[in-house]
Amino acid sequence: xxxxxxxxxxxxxxxxxxxxxxxxxxxxxxxxxxxxxxxxxxxxxxxxxxxxxxxxxxxxxxxxxxxxxxxxxxxxxxxxxxxxxxxxxxxxxxxxxxxxxxxxxxxxxxxxxxxxxxxxxxxxxxxxxxxxxxxxxxxxxxxxxxxxxxxxxxxxxxxxxxxxxxxxxxxxxxxxxxxxxxxxxxxxxxxxxxxxxxxxxxxxxxxxxxxxxxxxxxxxxxxxxxxxxxxxxxxxxxxxxxxxxxxxxxxxxxxxxxxxxxxxxxxxxxxxxxxxxxxxxxxxxxxxxxxxxxxxxxxxxxxxxxxxxxxxxxxxxxxxxxxxxxxxxxxxxxxxxxxxxxxxxxxxxxxxxxx
Amino acid sequence: xxxxxxxxxxxxxxxxxxxxxxxxxxxxxxxxxxxxxxxxxxxxxxxxxxxxxxxxxxxxxxxxxxxxxxxxxxxxxxxxxxxxxxxxxxxxxxxxxxxxxxxxxxxxxxxxxxxxxxxxxxxxxxxxxxxxxxxxxxxxxxxxxxxxxxxxxxxxxxxxxxxxxxxxxxxxxxxxxxxxxxxxxxxxxxxxxxxxxxxxxxxxxxxxxxxxxxxxxxxxxxxxxxxxxxxxxxxxxxxxxxxxxx
Numbered sequence: 001x002x003x004x005x006x007x008x009x010x011x012x013x014x015x016x017x018x019x020x021x022x023x024x025x026x027x028x029x030x031x032x033x034x035x036x037x038x039x040x041x042x043x044x045x046x047x048x049x050x051x052x053x054x055x056x057x058x059x060x061x062x063x064x065x066x067x068x069x070x071x072x073x074x075x076x077x078x079x080x081x082x083x084x085x086x087x088x089x090x091x092x093x094x095x096x097x098x099x100x101x102x103x104x105x106x107x108x109x110x111x112x113x114x115x116x117x118x119x120x121x122x123x124x125x126x127x128x129x130x131x132x133x134x135x136x137x138x139x140x141x142x143x144x145x146x147x148x149x150x151x152x153x154x155x156x157x158x159x160x161x162x163x164x165x166x167x168x169x170x171x172x173x174x175x176x177x178x179x180x181x182x183x184x185x186x187x188x189x190x191x192x193x194x195x196x197x198x199x200x201x202x203x204x205x206x207x208x209x210x211x212x213x214x215x216x217x218x219x220x221x222x223x224x225x226x227x228x229x230x231x232x233x234x235x236x237x238x239x240x241x242x243x244x245x246x247x248x249x250x251x252x253x254x255x256x257x258x259x260x261x262x263x264x265x266x267x268x269x270x271x272x273x274x275x276x277x278x279x280x281x282x283x284x285x286x287x288x289x290x291x292x293x294x295x296x297x298x299x300x301x302x303x304x305x306x307x308x309x310x311x312x313x314x315x316x317x318x319x320x321x322x323x324x325x326x327x328x329x330x331x332x333x334x335x336x337x338x339x340x341x342x343x344x345x346x347x348x349x350x351x352x353x354x355x
Numbered sequence: 356x357x358x359x360x361x362x363x364x365x366x367x368x369x370x371x372x373x374x375x376x377x378x379x380x381x382x383x384x385x386x387x388x389x390x391x392x393x394x395x396x397x398x399x400x401x402x403x404x405x406x407x408x409x410x411x412x413x414x415x416x417x418x419x420x421x422x423x424x425x426x427x428x429x430x431x432x433x434x435x436x437x438x439x440x441x442x443x444x445x446x447x448x449x450x451x452x453x454x455x456x457x458x459x460x461x462x463x464x465x466x467x468x469x470x471x472x473x474x475x476x477x478x479x480x481x482x483x484x485x486x487x488x489x490x491x492x493x494x495x496x497x498x499x500x501x502x503x504x505x506x507x508x509x510x511x512x513x514x515x516x517x518x519x520x521x522x523x524x525x526x527x528x529x530x531x532x533x534x535x536x537x538x539x540x541x542x543x544x545x546x547x548x549x550x551x552x553x554x555x556x557x558x559x560x561x562x563x564x565x566x567x568x569x570x571x572x573x574x575x576x577x578x579x580x581x582x583x584x585x586x587x588x589x590x591x592x593x594x595x596x597x598x599x600x601x
Contacts, residue, residue: 003466007452014454283450286411287464287511288439290432 003289004296011277011297018276025269033262037255044251045210048244058119059214060084060221061232062204069200072188074225075112078204081224083217087206088115091191094181095159102147107181108158110191110201117334119205127152127171128337128347134187138167144182145172158184160194273298356423358518358551359385359408364417366403366574377403379574380417387518390545390552392562394591395571401555402523404571408553409442409521410434422518439468443512443550445522445541449504451496451511457483457503458492461510468515475514482510486540502533509540513550520544522554526561538564563587570598 012019062078064070072089079087091110097103113130116122122129125142138156140148150156155166167186192198208217222231274281281294340347361383368375378400385391393401406412408419410426418425421441426434438444443464451460459466462479466472483492486506496504505525512520522541526534542564544550556562563582568591570578577598580590 006466007454010452010454279448279450280452283444283446283452284463284467285435286409286438286444286446288435288467290435293467 004293005300008297008300022269022273025265029262029265029269031262032258032265036258040251040255040258041210044248047247047251048210058205059208060206060218062206062221062225063202063230063232065228065230067202069197069202070229072199072201074229075201075204077224078206078221081217081220083209083212083220085207085209085212086115086118087204088112088119089188089201090116090203090205091188091195091197091201092203093191093195095184098157098159098164103144103182105181106144106158106184108191108194109183109185110188110194111185112188116205119207123174124171125174126348127169128341129171129334130185130187131334131338131341132187134170135190136165136167137170137186137190139171139173139185140169141182142172142174144184145169147182156184158194161196162193165194270298357384357420358387358389358422359383359553360418360420360423361404361408362418362420364404364407364419365415366400366407366412367415376574378407378414381574381576383569383576385519385551385553387551388545388549389567390542390565391554391567391569392565393553393555393569393571394557394559394562394595395577397557399571400574401571403574405521405523405553405555408519409444410438439464440515441518443515443517443520445505445508445512445520445525447524447527449496449501449508449528451504451507453496456493456495457488457499457507457510460496460507461514463511464515478514479510482514483507485513486510487536500533501529502536505529505533505537506540509537509544513544513548517550519551519553522552524555524557526556526558534558534561537561559588559591562591568594570594572598 060078062074069091075087075089078084089112091108093108095106095108097106111130113132113134117129122139124139127139130137130139138158140150140156145151145154148156150169152169152172154169156169157164157166167190173185186194188201192200206221208214218231222229225231284294337347339345361381364378364381364383365376366378368377381400381404383404393404395401403412407414408421410419410421410429414427418427420426421437424437426437429437452463455463458476458479460479461483462470462472462475465475465478470478480489480492483489483506486509488503488506488510491499491503496507499507505528508525512522520541525541526537529537538561541552541554545552545566552565554562554565562568566582568580568582568587569576570580570591578594580594582590
């Protein structure tokens with residue numbers, strides 16, 4: 001092994017140009033394989049979220065078969081099903097706005113401030129989204145705010161079972177409402193109180209784990225919660241599902257392509273090395289080098305290959321970090337908002353395409 | 356006992372209609388310290404014979420016995436060890452490792468055999484001194500002339516004290532002066548250091564340093580000329596004319 005190491009080392013330092021090119025080729029090959037395949041799940045996840053946000057869809061919606069309300073615990077049952085990443089309860093009701101209001105009917109949406117941002121993408125253009133523990137606060141679409149002449153800090157009057165109440169507008173959404181029925185977001189306890197629904201909800205929305213089999217998870221949810229509920233899965237939204245599946249095939253193809261390309265680069269590099277040293281190999285065999293010595297020269301060593309792999313794992317790490325940033329930033333921004341609120345600091349969220 | 360004994364050696368490349376018979380039932384014996392030159396036109400099987408004797412290729416039929424042992428019955432590991440300890444090779448294009456210096460190249464067979472670097476270097480320096488390269492020990496191949504590189508190759512072939520040296524056109528890439536030096540070295544290896552040498556060459560003048568010249572044509576040995584002090588040029592030319600090689 002010593003002679004293999006000596007020869008390999010002499011080749012490495014004796015031909016620095018070739019060594020640099022070989023190292024680059026192998027590093028790039030490894031980077032292509034590990035780096036791209038590391039970042040692809042993140043890209044796919046972001047793409048899915050963006051598509052859902054654009055289409056206003058989630059992976060799964062649970063409502064009562066009778067159209068009525070049901071216990072808040074159903075959300076926990078849905079969340080416990082394998083393949084479900086997060087389940088968020090909500091209370092939705094149409095509300096007739098006070099006479100003379102430019103908006104005649106709105107949809108009151110009571111959300112769980114902790115889980116709802118993990119299911120929906122809320123694009124806050126001004127102010128902030130609702131936080132856990134908020135009471136008497138509301139978030140509306142910026143177009144609705146414009147129609148009603150409201151802004152962050154204004155008081156918004158909303159009819160409730162106990163009469164019209166005033167709510168403080170804390171945030172405006174860039175994509176929060178539709179022209180037909182503007183959505184008005186409050187916390188679940190506020191919505192339950194406003195509608196007299198007690199401790200019940202009427203909708204559970206869920207997001208699946210990446211790569212989960214939709215049909216299998218939907219069936220598992222049905223089994224878990226029983227037959228009294230209407231389970232609407234994305235499998236019924238054929239065009240959206242087709243788009244998602246096409247995108248998944250595309251990302252899978254990218255991954256496969258990266259694997260083949262990276263493998264090809266590495267294989268070709270080693271083939272070139274062997275071809276370049278064909279005469280040397282023949283001579284070494286002739287003067288008595290056994291096959292292991294020849295192999296050892298090319299595999300010397302393992303330490304060099306280890307270094308290449310180490311570099312590859314750096315790219316894995318970069319890909320993983322990027323994935324994390326792309327998918328988790330929204331949650332961190334919310335945390336920052338909470339901290340800013342606690343400490344009484346000024347915080348202004350800027351709209352982005354991702355969260 | 357003969358160093359090399361070749362019996363009915365046949366080598367056929369390819370199969371069916373496209374097969375080519377490179378060697379056709381060749382018999383040959385080389386004694387200890389004997390210097391044998393093999394001549395013949397291109398494609399007559401000279402290098403194939405050398406490769407088979409050196410265990411670098413496998414025959415289609417026949418036997419190659421080195422020191423009485425049929426190399427076809429030996430494992431790859433044993434053949435490799437045989438080449439390392441009992442055979443020396445000299446090639447037309449020197450085939451030195453470009454990233455090793457003269458001493459390291461010359462000592463490489465010993466290093467491959469597990470001899471310590473210091474011991475290998477000591478032996479290599481002795482042989483480089485004998486072939487006239489005492490002042491070029493630490494030069495790399497690209498810092499040496501063609502003749503000097505081939506002398507390093509000869510030192511490398513001799514460093515393990517082999518029984519047999521196989522030289523495939525060792526002067527084919529050298530000028531006249533260097534060719535003469537290398538031919539003289541091989542003759543010295545035979546006469547002074549008692550090594551058996553089988554050398555393939557196209558050069559009659561180089562071949563004239565040998566004790567015996569084999570003429571080959573179409574995969575067969577067509578003449579076996581023992582020079583014994585005769586004028587090689589006239590003798591070989593007459594033999595070549597007789598064999599239809601001129």
